Amino acid sequence: MTESISLVEAFQQTKYQIAGNGKRNIQNLKEAFEQIDGQRESDMYGNGKIIETFQEKMAAYLGKESAVFIPSGTMAQQIALRIWCDEKGIKKVAYHPLSHLEIHEESGLKELHHIETVLLGEVAGLIGLEDIRNLDQEIACLLLELPQREIGGQLPDYKTIEEISEYCKTNGIRLHLDGARLFEILPYYQKSAEEVCSLFDSVYISFYKGIGGIAGAILAGDNDFTIQSKVWKRRHGGDLISLYPYIISANYYFDKRISKMEQYYENAIELAAFFNSCPFIETKPAVPVSNMFHVHISQSKAKLEVLFKEIYYNTGIGLTSYLKETSQSSVSFEVSVGDQYHSIPKDKLQSVFQLLQDKLK
Numbered sequence: 001m002t003e004s005i006s007l008v009e010a011f012q013q014t015k016y017q018i019a020g021n022g023k024r025n026i027q028n029l030k031e032a033f034e035q036i037d038g039q040r041e042s043d044m045y046g047n048g049k050i051i052e053t054f055q056e057k058m059a060a061y062l063g064k065e066s067a068v069f070i071p072s073g074t075m076a077q078q079i080a081l082r083i084w085c086d087e088k089g090i091k092k093v094a095y096h097p098l099s100h101l102e103i104h105e106e107s108g109l110k111e112l113h114h115i116e117t118v119l120l121g122e123v124a125g126l127i128g129l130e131d132i133r134n135l136d137q138e139i140a141c142l143l144l145e146l147p148q149r150e151i152g153g154q155l156p157d158y159k160t161i162e163e164i165s166e167y168c169k170t171n172g173i174r175l176h177l178d179g180a181r182l183f184e185i186l187p188y189y190q191k192s193a194e195e196v197c198s199l200f201d202s203v204y205i206s207f208y209k210g211i212g213g214i215a216g217a218i219l220a221g222d223n224d225f226t227i228q229s230k231v232w233k234r235r236h237g238g239d240l241i242s243l244y245p246y247i248i249s250a251n252y253y254f255d256k257r258i259s260k261m262e263q264y265y266e267n268a269i270e271l272a273a274f275f276n277s278c279p280f281i282e283t284k285p286a287v288p289v290s291n292m293f294h295v296h297i298s299q300s301k302a303k304l305e306v307l308f309k310e311i312y313y314n315t316g317i318g319l320t321s322y323l324k325e326t327s328q329s330s331v332s333f334e335v336s337v338g339d340q341y342h343s344i345p346k347d348k349l350q351s352v353f354q355l356l357q358d359k360l361k
């Protein structure tokens with residue numbers, strides 16, 4: 001029945017999906033604009049009420065002096081690291097080997113800014129205080145990604161971040177937060193965004209991950225940092241004449257979902273436990289510390305594709321749209337819980353994992 005279609009097609013035909021906030025289609029933009037007065041004035045090259053009000057709102061939320069809206073996190077973080085390097089007169093920064101900058105940005109930081117990078121910590125682990133203490137070269141800035149996405153969204157304990165922050169302050173190293181998923185980790189730490197951000201000199205946050213907006217980022221810090229960020233945003237070509245489609249949607253989905261992060265986190269714990277109850281499956285982390293985790297299955301991709309398609313067809317529940325082959329006999333995929341999980345009836349969820357258990361046995 002499902003032989004002729006691909007896994008992604010089978011997934012798209014399911015009634016329910018366990019991850020995410022729903023389809024990323026034009027309706028996302030339409031919903032955000034439904035209540036917006038068409039006569040409102042657009043922002044112009046970084047000025048105007050729409051952009052300024054949102055920047056102030058986010059600066060206050062993060063407990064920083066000021067903030068600037070930037071079209072992408074890629075742009076925002078290159079700008080932050082460039083500013084800290086210029087300040088110290090050293091073109092060197094440190095981050096995790098699987099940082100977004102290192103593996104997803106075509107070496108933008110090196111090619112555009114000629115900034116050298118020091119890879120800190122083990123690929124499969126987190127950066128610890130010892131890694132920074134043992135640095136044998138001077139750096140201008142250390143970037144911490146919380147949670148560390150490529151290893152399933154793991155987090156250090158809060159004390160470690162406090163110690164790293166203290167060490168950086170004492171040793172003249174700027175600390176930057178890749179907070180692409182900052183909102184999503186607050187329930188685990190039981191801290192406010194302001195408390196976490198107080199440990200960092202600069203912070204980037206995203207509006208299209210757990211928040212589920214269209215795109216866009218905020219870069220926050222002190223006033224001097226923001227003034228410089230705006231200059232670099234212009235140099236990067238990020239000062240679009242109008243950014244309001246992104247800003248209005250970011251604001252709309254922030255208000256809609258910010259209070260749901262606790263729910264996503266608890267749902268992720270429950271969902272990971274369902275996966276871990278199946279033979280050949282383990283999640284990383286075993287117990288999630290945010291709304292995300294990675295699922296690792298010790299079976300071949302070919303076998304699992306057939307099995308998953310059957311399950312989708314029989315239950316109407318989609319577990320993943322892809323399987324990444326990690327060896328001839330293992331695969332992995334990422335799960336980020338959003339609104340969709342909550343809408344799946346509990347008995348249906350139990351039956352899909354019962355079926356998965358039986359088929360894997």
Ligand SMILES: Cc1ncc(COP(=O)(O)O)c(C=O)c1O
Binds near residue numbers: 071149
């Ligand atoms: C951890 C992390 N940092 C930075 C980025 C870059 O964000 P953008 O896609 O807005 O450039 C991403 C995007 O996926 C990310 O996951």
